[in-house]
Amino acid sequence: MASNNFFVPASVTSSGRPVLVPNEVECNLLSNVDIEHDQDDAVSFPPLKSGHFILTTHRLLFLSSSCSSTAVAIPLSVITHIFSSKRSLKSVFHSPRFRFQVSATPDNRILDSDPGRVTGLRSVVITVVVRGKGDWELFLSKMWECWRGRAWETTPSETGPASASASASLYASDGLVRMVGVGGLLRKEQEMWESTDRSLQEAFQDLNALMNKAKEMVMLAEKMRQKLLAGSSSQSNSANDEELGSKEEMQDWLLSVGIVSPVTKESAGALYHQQLSRQLADFVKIPLERAGGMINLIDVYCLFNRARGTALISPDDLSQACSLWEKFDVPVMLRKFDSGVMVIQSKSHSDEEVFGRLRALVTKPEALRHGISASDAAMTLGIAPAMAKEHLLTAEGKGLLCRDISPDGFRFYINLFSEIILDDLFLVKDYGIYSTWVKASSASG
Numbered sequence: 001m002a003s004n005n006f007f008v009p010a011s012v013t014s015s016g017r018p019v020l021v022p023n024e025v026e027c028n029l030l031s032n033v034d035i036e037h038d039q040d041d042a043v044s045f046p047p048l049k050s051g052h053f054i055l056t057t058h059r060l061l062f063l064s065s066s067c068s069s070t071a072v073a074i075p076l077s078v079i080t081h082i083f084s085s086k087r088s089l090k091s092v093f094h095s096p097r098f099r100f101q102v103s104a105t106p107d108n109r110i111l112d113s114d115p116g117r118v119t120g121l122r123s124v125v126i127t128v129v130v131r132g133k134g135d136w137e138l139f140l141s142k143m144w145e146c147w148r149g150r151a152w153e154t155t156p157s158e159t160g161p162a163s164a165s166a167s168a169s170l171y172a173s174d175g176l177v178r179m180v181g182v183g184g185l186l187r188k189e190q191e192m193w194e195s196t197d198r199s200l201q202e203a204f205q206d207l208n209a210l211m212n213k214a215k216e217m218v219m220l221a222e223k224m225r226q227k228l229l230a231g232s233s234s235q236s237n238s239a240n241d242e243e244l245g246s247k248e249e250m251q252d253w254l255l256s257v258g259i260v261s262p263v264t265k266e267s268a269g270a271l272y273h274q275q276l277s278r279q280l281a282d283f284v285k286i287p288l289e290r291a292g293g294m295i296n297l298i299d300v301y302c303l304f305n306r307a308r309g310t311a312l313i314s315p316d317d318l319s320q321a322c323s324l325w326e327k328f329d330v331p332v333m334l335r336k337f338d339s340g341v342m343v344i345q346s347k348s349h350s351d352e353e354v355f356g357r358l359r360a361l362v363t364k365p366e367a368l369r370h371g372i373s374a375s376d377a378a379m380t381l382g383i384a385p386a387m388a389k390e391h392l393l394t395a396e397g398k399g400l401l402c403r404d405i406s407p408d409g410f411r412f413y414i415n416l417f418s419e420i421i422l423d424d425l426f427l428v429k430d431y432g433i434y435s436t437w438v439k440a441s442s443a444s445g
Contacts, residue, residue, distance in 0.1 A: 288346050
């Protein structure tokens with residue numbers, strides 16, 4: 001850093017740290033800062049570029065990044081005014097900055113102490129341009145506190161001999177403040193919290209960038225899926241089954257990346273739940289096909305939120321959106337079983353078809369002897385065991401099945417009571433399910 005006679009020279013240690021005077025304490029720091037003078041002032045000075053700006057209880061210190069062995073200072077005692085920061089449209093496109101006014105001598109230098117009754121002083125406005133990521137508003141707030149606190153007016157001699165000896169032990173030979181006592185612990189903890197706060201701010205800035213990038217990737221995936229759909233429709237006649245299968249798999253994968261434009265309260269306003277209901281109806285088509293026409297509401301909540309990315313919805317929003325399907329012409333519906341389990345199912349998914357498959361399963365010889373479990377039904381229907389159990393209980397309610405509860409769990413059997421003739425309870429018919437059950441039981445010994 002070139003010589004600058006306008007500012008007060010400051011000493012630094014061999015490691016580039018400022019040497020503090022007795023009773024001086026560091027309060028805040030800004031990195032990558034420029035110091036400039038106001039263009040309207042008659043007094044000017046060479047600007048200081050790209051340095052660390054340190055606030056203490058006594059001074060403002062500028063340490064150049066290019067030359068760590070050189071530093072200058074601005075005593076807080078010579079500051080006459082600190083301008084309030086004003087937000088404007090121009091400030092959005094420029095680096096943050098704040099200004100304060102100091103007293104300078106006629107020969108264009110800053111005093112190194114309180115001006116007092118010195119005459120002929122000039123006022124100079126200094127502008128601080130913050131080009132780094134520091135919290136400059138916090139820095140300015142602490143600068144107000146230190147300037148009003150006037151800690152430089154308190155000298156060690158005013159606090160007595162005991163305090164003077166304590167002050168001597170508080171500072172090292174290079175002028176640095178030792179972190180001792182309760183005050184030192186408090187300062188150290190404050191610095192730790194400030195460092196954590198800066199780290200969180202930088203982390204959330206990176207998170208916002210990641211969220212924006214994720215939205216771009218979702219849009220790209222949707223464009224690729226549309227091209228695949230257009231290509232598959234034009235080449236469906238010439239393509240073989242393997243190519244069509246790979247294209248469908250790629251379409252499903254791209255669709256699982258996410259929703260390009262999720263419905264939000266900001267975009268839909270009063271029609272939020274209505275639009276959300278329609279978007280959800282479109283989204284659940286593929287998951288329903290893979291799940292055999294019925295899927296648990298909890299699973300839909302997880303899948304839908306994953307596809308929405310950061311625009312998450314609450315369980316209440318999902319419930320309201322599903323309840324609106326009764327008013328719309330959509331191919332899906334919300335169903336609640338007698339047990340209280342809520343599912344989403346396709347309207348083309350009929351209970352009669354499910355009952356027919358269960359009946360075929362439960363009338364097999366092995367099933368007639370030992371019954372079936374929810375896992376057996378799940379394998380036949382291609383759904384989860386919890387959903388298969390709900391179907392079995394529904395079939396029981398319709399009179400198709402009977403259940404047996406044992407330590408091993410639920411076992412379901414075909415209902416034979418419907419074939420019993422009350423007038424002749426001991427008549428064994430040689431046809432029907434009852435006859436098949438008798439033959440199966442006899443064969444088992």
